[in-house]
Structures are given as C-alpha cells and as structure tokens.
Amino acid sequence: MNTNPDLILASASPRRSELLRQLGVRFRVLTADIDETPELNEKPEQYVQRLAREKAQTILRSAQRPAHLAVLGADTIVVCDGQLLGKPADADQAAAMLSQLSAHTHRVLTAVCVCNDEKLQIRLSDTEVTFRALSAHDTDCYIRSGEPFGKAGAYAVQGLGAAFVTGISGSYSGVVGLPLFETAQLLKEFDVPTALDRGCPDE
Numbered sequence: 001m002n003t004n005p006d007l008i009l010a011s012a013s014p015r016r017s018e019l020l021r022q023l024g025v026r027f028r029v030l031t032a033d034i035d036e037t038p039e040l041n042e043k044p045e046q047y048v049q050r051l052a053r054e055k056a057q058t059i060l061r062s063a064q065r066p067a068h069l070a071v072l073g074a075d076t077i078v079v080c081d082g083q084l085l086g087k088p089a090d091a092d093q094a095a096a097m098l099s100q101l102s103a104h105t106h107r108v109l110t111a112v113c114v115c116n117d118e119k120l121q122i123r124l125s126d127t128e129v130t131f132r133a134l135s136a137h138d139t140d141c142y143i144r145s146g147e148p149f150g151k152a153g154a155y156a157v158q159g160l161g162a163a164f165v166t167g168i169s170g171s172y173s174g175v176v177g178l179p180l181f182e183t184a185q186l187l188k189e190f191d192v193p194t195a196l197d198r199g200c201p202d203e
C-alpha cells in the first residue's frame with residue numbers, strides 16, 4: 001500500500017503490516033533500528049511504551065519521512081511471573097521461555113505510539129493468555145518449526161502456537177502485535193483514515 005500513504009508504519013514486523021491493512025489504512029513502511037535494552041528497574045509497562053515511542057520518534061526525526069505524515073510505532077512483550085520475555089536469541093532461550101509459559105497465565109503488553117510534528121499519543125493493550133501444560137516433545141517440535149523466533153515470548157498465537165492457548169482475555173490483535181481497537185482510536189485523533197472513514201474498504 002505505497003501509493004499516496006496517509007501514515008508511516010515504523011515497523012519491520014509483517015504481522016503489524018498485515019493488521020494495519022486489516023483496518024484499510026494506506027501506509028508506507030520505514031524501519032527503525034533501536035536499542036531494546038531495558039533500563040535499570042524499568043517496569044514492563046514503562047519499557048514497552050518507551051520502545052514504541054522510540055521506534056516512532058526515530059522515524060519521525062529521519063530524513064526519509066515525508067514531512068506531513070504521522071508515524072506509528074509499536075512494541076510487544078510477554079510478562080510471566082513478573083519476568084519480561086522478549087524475542088528469544090536462540091533455541092535454548094526459546095525452550096526456557098516456553099517452559100516458563102507452560103501451564104501458566106501470562107500477560108502480553110503491546111504499546112502503540114502515533115506522533116507527528118505537533119503531538120504524540122500512546123495506548124497500551126494488556127491481555128492475559130493461558131497456556132496448557134507443554135511436554136518436552138511439544139517444545140522440541142515447536143522450536144524446530146522455527147515459529148518461536150522473532151516473536152515475544154517465543155510463540156505466535158496466530159500460528160501453530162495457538163495449539164497451546166487455552167484462553168485469552170483482552171485483545172487478540174494486541175497479542176499478535178498491534179491492538180486494532182486502540183490503533184483505530186489513535187488514528188482518528190491524528191485524522192488518519194481507515195476504510196470505515198473512507199466509506200468503503202479498499203478492494
């Protein structure tokens with residue numbers, strides 16, 4: 001959706017592009033590479049919102065951005081037993097994350113930030129996800145599928161990982177990486193049209 005975009009999506013995540021397309025937003029992707037190291041004593045809610053803001057602001061300040069366009073950045077983390085789980089660096093980390101999630105309820109936090117030259121707004125989506133107990137065979141096969149990599153908490157609810165999920169309370173799209181209710185609200189505040197605002201969806 002590159003012709004006459006109404007928004008810049010500051011994300012390399014194919015899931016975020018897919019979800020934004022679901023709203024019928026006309027956007028262009030520019031990716032922001034930021035340092036994702038948590039600060040000392042930073043709470044998960046603060047961390048995820050800071051990262052979403054930094055992703056959006058990095059692109060807002062970049063020379064590549066067409067001056068009039070608002071920018072959207074987002075970040076997703078998993079919090080289990082008070083511990084923050086990001087994207088696993090390797091198979092061992094993925095196995096450790098999955099064993100932590102097994103037979104537990106965890107939270108998935110996704111922050112969305114939209115900004116332009118005048119203002120910046122952030123929304124936070126907080127969803128509870130419950131996993132069934134995972135066997136060593138489940139974990140091994142799942143890691144070999146490759147799906148855990150590039151995903152916060154080492155799973156994808158929109159993929160094979162759905163077989164582990166017994167329940168969700170909150171925003172499904174937030175777990176996948178972009179909470180669409182909150183996103184649509186933010187876009188309205190920035191006068192970025194969705195297909196609903198245009199009166200009919202893009203074909």
Ligand SMILES: Cc1cn([C@H]2C[C@H](O)[C@@H](COP(=O)(O)OP(=O)(O)OP(=O)(O)O)O2)c(=O)[nH]c1=O
Pocket residue numbers: 010011012013015016031032055074075076077078087108150151152153155156157158161175176177
């Ligand atoms: C929990 C969960 C996460 N994820 C993904 C969403 C995000 O892409 C990823 C979390 O990593 P993020 O650091 O939030 O995003 P990203 O590195 O993929 O992309 P960018 O920083 O360029 O925006 O985990 C799923 O796809 N499904 C899930 O069920």
